[in-house]
Amino acid sequence: MSTPRTTPPRVAAAERGATRIADRVVAKIAAQAAREALAARSGAGPADAAPPHATVTVHHDIARVRISLELDYPSDLAAQCAAVRERVADRVEAYAAMAVPEVDIDIEHLHAPPAGPATGRVRRLR
Template identity: 60%
Template structure:
């Protein structure tokens, strides 16, 4: 049985709100979240150190993050970098519901302690 031309089609069921549209979070927003997470993971910055900054590449629901940090010297560089990786992956995942495929930490500079301090 075929419908006659010009006959009204049956009403379709409404689309639930969760299935409508799309959400896109800009790379720069994810980068700001990653940079803030890196600041949270590190001890207070030495005098003259730049705050951490991040660059991000988002591919669908996954992000690759590169975080640039400056650290005090001497310090356990490996432990600081591991803390940054953990914090960035956790915060980006929690705040933007995005998988973090990679967090690369790049130490840009070491700042020696001022003379006379132990």
């Protein structure tokens, strides 16, 4: 004769374990958010620009983010950086459930508009 099975007591979800999100995953979230912010402000961003790169340091549930960008010039650099900061903080908080007290931005390169055709008088040499 077999003994009846007893089910173990139910453990609350918060007491079962922990979820850890790797720094590189948070960095990917931040880089994608920066890409989205730049695309929303300037169309697609500079055509020859490298995509934003993020490095993140996570301590408990607090993420400190550093984003490296390439931006168009001339343009409102401060407004672009503010849009990136806001979008990155919102996305990391929403997707990774981490507080983001600071988003540091390094502007690595500025892209000037392509040179147009020369205007004015053109002198031909024979």
